[in-house]
Amino acid sequence: MTSVKYPKVVGYDLVQQIGGGGFSKVFRAVNIQEHRVAACKVIVLTPDTSEKDRKTIEKEMRIHAALKHINILEFKDAVVVELKHQQHxxxxxxxxxxxxxxxxxxxxxxxxIGVGDEVAHYYFNQLLAGMDYIHKEGVCHRDLKPENLLLDVAGTLKISDFGLSSVFKLKETGRTRTLTERCGSLPYVAPELNSKRPYEAEPIDVWGVGVILYTLLAGNTPWDEPTQHSVEFTRYLSGEIFQEQPWNRFSDAALSLLQGLLTIDPHERFTLEDAFQHPWCVRPSQLAQQGSASLAQALTQSLRTTGDLDLASPNFNQRSESTDDEDEPMLSAAHNTQFTQTLMLFSQTQSGTRYTPHLTRFYASLPPDQLMPLVQSGLSSLGVTCREAPPSSSALRLRIGGQDARKETFRGWVEVEPFEYHGSHGSFCVMQKDSGNPISWRQLWRALIQCSLVEPHVLRKRVQGKH
Known part of the structure; x- marks a missing residue:
């Protein structure tokens, strides 16, 4: 019996799952004839999918398809496969x-740690430009958070995921409406969503923009939630927090901008226009003049300083002679830019050099069947729920999930595949996040590498084989 498969979507074949979980999956899609690559988000239809669910998905597609801007992930096309075609x-x-x-x-x-003032300035201005366009189109995003900010091959910021977005303004007349639906993730939502009253659309996105700026500068979100239940938020309200790390290391200009964006009263809060005109934003970008390789170098500087990049890309000074991976020419053409090369988004595996967009990865001196039980035990000891999944080609897989320190739910995969180094058999391990804060995911990756079961077998930069 042939297995049910995914259709070709306007000329693109779905070749590899790169994210998603539950009711949606994201695939890398390839148009062989035109030598193009894309992403394909699949929201599965089941007999339990309600009419309301369908309308929500259709609204997301309608809104996203209408938005065309350099800082918004481009919506190319869509198809629907109905339940009556499920045999095929x-x-x-x-x-x-x-x-x-x-x-x-x-x-x-x-x-x-964060990314430093220049990198934060570079990407924050792109975020402002994208959000200004979205608001002028009459749309409120309502789910601004780190995992919804992506980068293209040149390192340009792309705002994604319009699943919670809403139209609040008619462009033709300028007439606006308030919103009532409570949505978003607690560390990023504006405080006015704690009440049951209708709220203005634009200020809640401005608050989200402020939390993202803080996260760029500090390397973490400022609080669990904007309520009295959060000690940090309470100290923010009283002003005590400004004497503490990391708030006291921000420049006066950055702190002034943060306080304007994170003003409690939405009527007093900065607008996007206020942010555009703030002294911290209006200065010329040093990075914009330096090219994509310099941008990637600056972006990953904190990972170089901590040694995380040495773990993700140890540089074994050898290349596999195998080129069994038939996707490799396509990958080289589509992904191999100065930006992605400098970010080290390529990994050496049994089948040659492969594009791997996740820097939460490491190499180990044990083969997969010996490493995976240690990884599973290590993650379990960290309070992570693990479930074995069917292998994918040569890789062993784990489905993992849990909650981070900010009570945000995370889900993802661990994949372990064979890797040969200096004549010995080892493993290449990738932790691929589906949902949750990318910074918390990196903390989990680091905790796994440092746990007593896994740490002795991790290969580091310039370290020779241990066998």
Whole structure:
């Protein structure tokens, strides 16, 4: 019996799952004839999918398709496979999107360190430009958070995921409406969403923009939630927190901008226009003049300082002679830019050099069947729920999930595949996040590498084989 498969989507074949979980999956999609790559988000349809669910998905597609801006992930096309065709194809909504080949912006940030003033300035201004356009189109995003900010092959910021967005303004007349639906993730939502009253659309996105600026500068979110239940938020309200780390290391200009964006009263809060005109934003960008390789170097500087990049890309000074990976020429053409090369988004595996957009990865001196039980035990000891999944080609897989220190739910995969180094057999391990804060995910990756079961077998830069 042949297995149910995914359809070709307007000329693109779905070749590899690169994210998603539950009711949605994200695939890398390839148009062989035109030598193009894209991403395809698949929201699975089941007999339990309600009419309301369908309308929500259709609204997301309608809003996203109408938004065209350099700092918004491009919506290319979509098809729907209905349940009546399930004998041939997986039923669902198939959204063909621009592939963010640079991966998550926040995957490149060392926890509790941030990216420094220049990199934060460069990307914050792009975020402002994208959000200004979205608001002028009459749309409120309502789910601004680190995992929804991606990078293209040149390192340009792309705002993604319009699943919670809403139209609040008619462009033709300028007439606006208030919103009532409570949505978003607690560390990023504005405090006015704690009440049951209708709220103005634009100020809640401005608050989200402020939390993202803080996260760029500090390497963490400022609080669990904007309520009295959060000690940090209470200290923010009283002003005590400004004497403490990391607030007391921000420049006066950055702190002034943060306080304007994170003003409690939405009527007093900065607008995006206020932010554009703030002294911290209006100065020329040093990075913009330096090219994509310099940008990637600056973006990953905190990972270099902590040694995280040495673990993700140890540089074994050898190349596998095998080129069995038939995707490799396509990958080279589509992803191999100065930006992605400098970010080291390529990994050496048994089948040659492969594009791997996740920097939460490491190499080990044990073969997969010996390493995976240690990884599973190590993650379990960290309070992570693990479930064995069917292998994918030569890789062993784990489905993992849990909650981070900010009570945000995370889910993802651990994949371990064979790797040969200096004549010995080892493993290449990738932790691929589906949902959750990328910074928390990096903290989990670091904790796994440092746990007593795994640490003795991890290969580091310039370290020879241990066998």
């Amino acid at each position: 194809f997986v039923p669902g909504f198939y959204m063909l999107l621009e592939l963010a080949a640079g991966g998550d912006l926040f995957d490149k940030i060392a926890p509790d």
